[in-house]
Amino acid sequence: MGKLDKIALDKDSGEFLYHQLYNEIKELILNGELPPDTKLPTIRKLAEKLEVNNVTVVTAYNQLEADGFIYKKVGSGSFVKKLDKVEKSEEELEPSGIANFGSTAPTPNLFPVEEIKAAIDEVLDRDKANAFIYQESKGYTPLRKSLVSYLEKLGIGTGIDNIQIISGAQQGIDIISKAMVDYGDIVFTESPTYTGAIGVFNSRGARAIGIPIESDGIDVVELENKLKSFRPKFIYIMPNFQNPTGYSYSEKKKEKLLELASEYGFYIIEDDYLSDLHFNNRQNRTLKSMDKADRVIYIKSFSKLFMPGLRIAFMVVPSELYSGILSAKHISDISTPGLIQRAFDAYMRNGNWDENIKRINKVYDLRYRIMVKAVEELMPEEIEYILPEGGLNFWFKLPSGQSSNELYDYLLERNISIAPAMVFDLNGEDSECFRLSVTSIDSEDIRPFMERLTEGMKEFFKAGSKSKLTAEQYNRFL
Numbered sequence: 222m223g224k225l226d227k228i229a230l231d232k233d234s235g236e237f238l239y240h241q242l243y244n245e246i247k248e249l250i251l252n253g254e255l256p257p258d259t260k261l262p263t264i265r266k267l268a269e270k271l272e273v274n275n276v277t278v279v280t281a282y283n284q285l286e287a288d289g290f291i292y293k294k295v296g297s298g299s300f301v302k303k304l305d306k307v308e309k310s311e312e313e314l315e316p317s318g319i320a321n322f323g324s325t326a327p328t329p330n331l332f333p334v335e336e337i338k339a340a341i342d343e344v345l346d347r348d349k350a351n352a353f354i355y356q357e358s359k360g361y362t363p364l365r366k367s368l369v370s371y372l373e374k375l376g377i378g379t380g381i382d383n384i385q386i387i388s389g390a391q392q393g394i395d396i397i398s399k400a401m402v403d404y405g406d407i408v409f410t411e412s413p414t415y416t417g418a419i420g421v422f423n424s425r426g427a428r429a430i431g432i433p434i435e436s437d438g439i440d441v442v443e444l445e446n447k448l449k450s451f452r453p454k455f456i457y458i459m460p461n462f463q464n465p466t467g468y469s470y471s472e473k474k475k476e477k478l479l480e481l482a483s484e485y486g487f488y489i490i491e492d493d494y495l496s497d498l499h500f501n502n503r504q505n506r507t508l509k510s511m512d513k514a515d516r517v518i519y520i521k522s523f524s525k526l527f528m529p530g531l532r533i534a535f536m537v538v539p540s541e542l543y544s545g546i547l548s549a550k551h552i553s554d555i556s557t558p559g560l561i562q563r564a565f566d567a568y569m570r571n572g573n574w575d576e577n578i579k580r581i582n583k584v585y586d587l588r589y590r591i592m593v594k595a596v597e598e599l600m601p602e603e604i605e606y607i608l609p610e611g612g613l614n615f616w617f618k619l620p621s622g623q624s625s626n627e628l629y630d631y632l633l634e635r636n637i638s639i640a641p642a643m644v645f646d647l648n649g650e651d652s653e654c655f656r657l658s659v660t661s662i663d664s665e666d667i668r669p670f671m672e673r674l675t676e677g678m679k680e681f682f683k684a685g686s687k688s689k690l691t692a693e694q695y696n697r698f699l
């Protein structure tokens with residue numbers, strides 16, 4: 222039975238067996254382990270081998286056929302379909318056919334539109350015109366209560382008086398900075414870091430200092446050295462699945478950071494957009510759940526886990542900072558739209574959130590595993606990388622002296638998009654590094670898109686990049 226020997230179904234998991242089988246076969250197809258036109262075992266044989274009912278296999282095969290992963294030939298059996306023949310509706314197709322490794326916007330086919338529509342209807346029937354009054358700047362009280370319960374499950378103990386509803390994590394970074402940073406103040410960030418945060422710190426006239434990120438978190442030795450010379454207002458970090466590198470902090474580094482925050486008296490902004498997910502069964506403890514001294518300002522975005530266009534997120538703000546941040550929120554937009562807050566609250570109370578997380582976990586975990594395999598098998602050997610433990614972002618390095626901006630231009634002409642390092646650099650400087658994200662790519666497209674991307678990279682190397690000299694290399698000529 223070849224590759225299908227690997228399949229193991231968990232009869233105690235509570236998940237339908239046909240669904241487990243569907244997912245296992247789909248993954249083998251998407252990973253290229255079952256190439257096009259491979260014949261699948263007969264229903265009877267596979268059912269016997271897995272010790273399940275024939276109906277389980279029939280249902281899984283039917284679903285695979287309906288979703289375009291296999292085809293049936295009358296009298297001969299079922300076969301794997303060629304991936305680029307997977308049929309998609311017109312809206313699902315990228316209008317430009319671009320292989321979009323550059324964006325971290327989630328694919329809209331993941332959005333639970335029906336459930337949110339039901340929640341909006343429920344709110345309109347219940348609250349009528351009240352859904353359209355000015356909402357409190359702190360946020361709709363029942364939603365803040367729901368979020369306190371949600372946080373308890375993440376191991377974060379807080380009260381509604383510390384919750385601030387915001388219109389997206391981006392606004393969170395902005396209003397914290399409005400409240401805390403004046404022209405010329407120092408803030409620390411990881412280097413590289415999230416583009417949107419760089420924009421905010423620049424707009425405040427802050428002096429942002431980058432501390433290198435390593436595969437187990439920020440370089441704490443360098444951080445402590447810098448703390449001896451500078452007094453930052455805060456440090457902005459992403460301890461789980463950092464953007465752009467995908468790296469996560471070790472427990473030790475998380476603890477060290479909290480110790481340093483108490484010792485040197487600075488705040489930590491924790492930007493958390495994925496920690497609810499458990500790739501590789503990794504427990505992604507948030508820094509906030511370990512924060513006994515109340516030094517962490519926690520920002521939770523729902524854009525990657527839910528729907529970015531809702532523009533809803535929240536923060537847990539230390540009591541000492543609450544009133545300043547609330548004023549900044551008020552002068553920014555008075556409040557996050559009440560209808561959206563009420564609908565999101567109804568959605569959470571109806572138990573839809575837990576279902577959503579389970580669903581998204583599966584989708585993103587599959588994308589992660591397909592991407593890891595594609596990287597290991599296809600990435601040209603010139604490229605250096607450390608694979609992240611999970612998440613949606615992957616960070617790569619070209620050979621020394623080459624420019625990721627040039628690679629970006631080269632690939633874009635071939636309809637492939639990547640995110641070059643300059644976007645994540647505090648000074649907007651080009652370097653060898655670049656990010657690939659699978660947030661905007663459906664699992665069935667990852668492998669074929671990676672084939673296109675890596676072919677493009679090989680051509681780029683052959684064409685001989687107009688190699689950019691590094692500062693050290695220039696120095697040799699001085």
Ligand SMILES: Cc1ncc(COP(=O)(O)O)c(C=O)c1O
Nearest residue numbers: 325389390391415464522524534
């Ligand atoms: C690390 C990080 N923080 C914040 C944001 C913005 O999130 P939101 O849509 O909640 O404003 C993003 C979006 O890509 C992000 O990657």
